[in-house]
Amino acid sequence: AQTVTQSQPEMSVQEAETVTLSCTYDTSENNYYLFWYKQPPSRQMILVIRQEAYKQQNATENRFSVNFQKAAKSFSLKISDSQLGDTAMYFCAFMRAGNQFYFGTGTSLTVIP
Amino acid sequence: GAVVSQHPSWVICKSGTSVKIECRSLDFQATTMFWYRQFPKQSLMLMATSNEGSKATYEQGVEKDKFLINHASLTLSTLTVTSAHPEDSSFYICSARDSWREVSSYNEQFFGPGTRLTVL
Numbered sequence: 392a393q394t395v396t397q398s399q400p401e402m403s404v405q406e407a408e409t410v411t412l413s414c415t416y417d418t419s420e421n422n423y424y425l426f427w428y429k430q431p432p433s434r435q436m437i438l439v440i441r442q443e444a445y446k447q448q449n450a451t452e453n454r455f456s457v458n459f460q461k462a463a464k465s466f467s468l469k470i471s472d473s474q475l476g477d478t479a480m481y482f483c484a485f486m487r488a489g490n491q492f493y494f495g496t497g498t499s500l501t502v503i504p
Numbered sequence: 505g506a507v508v509s510q511h512p513s514w515v516i517c518k519s520g521t522s523v524k525i526e527c528r529s530l531d532f533q534a535t536t537m538f539w540y541r542q543f544p545k546q547s548l549m550l551m552a553t554s555n556e557g558s559k560a561t562y563e564q565g566v567e568k569d570k571f572l573i574n575h576a577s578l579t580l581s582t583l584t585v586t587s588a589h590p591e592d593s594s595f596y597i598c599s600a601r602d603s604w605r606e607v608s609s610y611n612e613q614f615f616g617p618g619t620r621l622t623v624l
Binding site for chain 2: 496
């Protein structure tokens with residue numbers, strides 16, 4: 392079974408500062424994908440960034456980057472130059488070969504003006 | 505871009521009645537769709553995998569006779585909550601896997617906007 396753990400239920404950051412959200416996972420599979428999704432109050436799930444487990448290079452997407460440590464089964468998200476629109480719930484997710492998502496418990500991020 | 509719709513967006517029903525929720529891929533074909541449930545301030549929990557033309561695969565602990573899933577076409581999957589009770593009140597989200605759009609070695613997947621179910 393796959394488990395995804397986010398140990399920070401809530402976090403806050405000052406506008407324009409940098410914040411890191413933590414995620415760890417447990418799996419016995421070798422081929423998988425990891426994701427960070429954002430869920431604003433509208434509840435629409437928005438893809439933030441994706442990482443293939445077989446790639447050693449950390450994914451980056453504009454202000455968003457990840458620190459993927461496969462051996463430690465760690466997948467943290469760094470948000471640089473935080474903006475007010477980044478305020479949302481952030482979910483770390485694991486995807487197995489069958490394409491089913493398994494989500495962490497979420498981190499509620501508040502960007503303070 | 506790829507769009508997934510859900511209908512209705514919000515439904516209120518009486519205890520004991522059945523409710524059908526639709527999930528549609530508007531501009532792509534989806535042989536596989538997924539249904540999730542999200543309780544307030546909690547994570548999304550996978551309920552079942554819906555495959556076009558075949559029976560759905562349910563996650564452990566999900567009652568298949570209570571949550572009926574039908575995936576009759578490449579663009580539509582339905583979730584019917586039968587004999588709904590207040591504890592079934594939740595936010596239901598579907599996702600659809602694009603059958604043709606591959607990113608890396610998996611098919612791109614898109615989420616619907618969700619359906620809020622309230623059972624009185």
